[in-house]
Amino acid sequence: MRVEVDPDRCVGSGNCELLAPDVFEVGDDGVVRVLRPRLGEADEDAVRDAVARCPTGALGLAE
Numbered sequence: 001m002r003v004e005v006d007p008d009r010c011v012g013s014g015n016c017e018l019l020a021p022d023v024f025e026v027g028d029d030g031v032v033r034v035l036r037p038r039l040g041e042a043d044e045d046a047v048r049d050a051v052a053r054c055p056t057g058a059l060g061l062a063e
C-alpha cells in the first residue's frame, strides 16, 4: 500500500504527523512530506487514521 499527498490541498495542520510520525512530516514551508510512501503492515492502521482525519482530504491510499 502506498500513501499519496496532494500538496496543493495541504494546510499544514499536522494531524497526520501526530498520528503517524514515521510516515509524515510537516516541513518549514507548512506542507507535509511523506517520509516513507511505501507502507509496511505496521504503518497501515495509523496511516488510515491520518487519511481519515486530514481536514482537507489531501491524503489518499493506493495499492
Ligand code: SF4
Pocket (backbone or CB within 6 Å): 005, 009, 010, 011, 012, 013, 014, 015, 016, 017, 024, 026, 031, 032, 053, 054, 055, 056, 057, 058, 059
Ligand atoms: S493532516 Fe492533511 S492538511 Fe494536515 S498536514 Fe497532514 S496532509 Fe496536510
